[in-house]
Amino acid sequence: MSTQPDTPNDDADARPWRRRPDVATPNPPPRPEWLARVREPSLAPAQEIVDAHHHLWDRRGFRYLLEEFADDIGDSGHRVTASVYVQCRTMYRAGGPEAYRPVGEVEFVRGISAQARSGHYGPTDVAAGIVGHADLLLGADVAPVLEALMEAGGGRFRGVRVPVAAHPDPAVRSNPVPAPEGLMVSAPFIEGARELARRGLSLDIWAYQTQLDEVATLARRVPELTIVLDHAGGPLGVGPYAAGNDASHEPPHRQAWRDGLARVAERPNVMLKIGGFGMPIMGFGFGFGFGFASGAEPPDSRQLAEAIAPDVEACIERFTPQRCMLESNFPVDKGGVSYGVLWNAYHRLTASWDQEARDAVFRDTATRVYRLPADDPTR
Structure with missing residues (x-):
């Protein structure tokens, strides 16, 4: 029998079953003490909000x-x-089979949503809608995977997301697993997308501005499918898109993003999420191309609102509030802005709107598109 004391071993390599995954990401991790330097009360505490896009994870160190x-x-x-x-x-x-491994994510989130409904963590119905993942390149063979995801979601599964964001320049990267060019318009992908539509499920897409014509083509070929374009359609502000030293400091090619967004908006089956501005890839912040996290102090809501106002206005002009929803993109955006400041910036940007338009972007569009339970908090 060993005489060594029974003490915890903090060496993660000695206990591989306790290792949480490392995920390479260009997004900075949150710094709670830095974020705490700016605290603001809610500018509209009565406004109901559906946070249309967030993540949950347990990664090594985060x-x-x-x-x-x-x-x-x-x-x-x-x-x-x-x-x-x-x-x-x-x-x-x-x-298990590779195609079914993403079902585990939906199983996990269903459990989280059950925890939230206990009320122990506050009144928010967290994960009222769940967007998972399926490999649409399976074409028609994705059908049983979608059925498994729906079963795992317990009535809360609403669709899949395919992060297709990719660019040939290595400086333009936010997606840990870049997609091959042309994926969205390939025959197998379109066939898989039709399987989503047959089940009343939606498709979230995270793509860059350089891929917006592919999104428009997909929307035209599968008009029965509801497509949700994430993160304002991926405006870029790094690498060849980084801001210059002109008076506006606007990243070049922003007009190309606006034009691409307008072409996508012509397809009525596409909705738009407004957010993701805390990701350095969009080029905002006090150091061009490095995001808000590069500042000595975190942004307050006035600074944030002023920085993102032109892009938010471009989104609304092309899609209207009835096709737009606001997102936190937490905890990704938490590297550059706090949750309270982010929503206060949205309140500032919408302060002059009528209440119907405000309700649309803060709550109603997400509730409608993701078919969230509005009257049954026990669901």
Whole structure:
């Protein structure tokens, strides 16, 4: 028998079953003490909010689960009544057929949503809608995978997301797994997208501005499918798109993004999420191309609103409030802005709107598109 004391071993390599996954990302991790330098009360505490896009994960060195998300909501003072969880490659099954491994993510989030409905973490119906992942390149063979995802979601599964964001320049990268060019318009992908539509499921797409014509083509070829374009359609502000030293400091090619967005908006089956501006790839912040996290101090809501106003206005002009929804993209955007400041910036940008338009972007579009339970909090 060993005489060594029974003490914890903090060496993760000695306990491989305790290792959480490392995920390479160009997005900076949150710095709570830095973010805490700017605190603001909610500018519209009565406004109901559905956070249309957030993630939850347990990664090595970066845990963001229900407790962390609930703390961000509670500390912000905003009235976030529900949220939509969106795929982020977390808690996939460790074994079994490759195509079915993403079912584990939906199983995991369904459990989180059950925790949230206990009320122990606050009143927010976290993961009222769940967006998972399926490989649409399977074509018609994706059908049984979608059925498994729907079963795993327990009535809350609403669709899949395919992060197709890719660019040939290595400086333009936010997606850990870049997609091949032309994926969205390939025959197998379109066939898989039709399987989504047959089940009343939606398709979230994270693409860059250089891929917007592919999104428009997909929307035209599968008009019966509801497509949700994430993160404002991927305006770029790094690498060859980085801001110059002109008076406007606007990244070049922003007009090309606006034009591409307009072409996508011509397809009535495409909806738009406004957000993701905390990601450095969009080129905002105090150091061009490095995001808001590059500042000595975090942005307050006035600074944030002023920075993103032109892009938010471009989104609204092309899609209207009835086809737009606001997102936090937390915890990704938490590297550059706090939850409370982010929603206050949105309140500033919409302060002059009528209440119907405000309700649309803050709550109603997401509720309609993701078919969220509005009157049954026990669901």
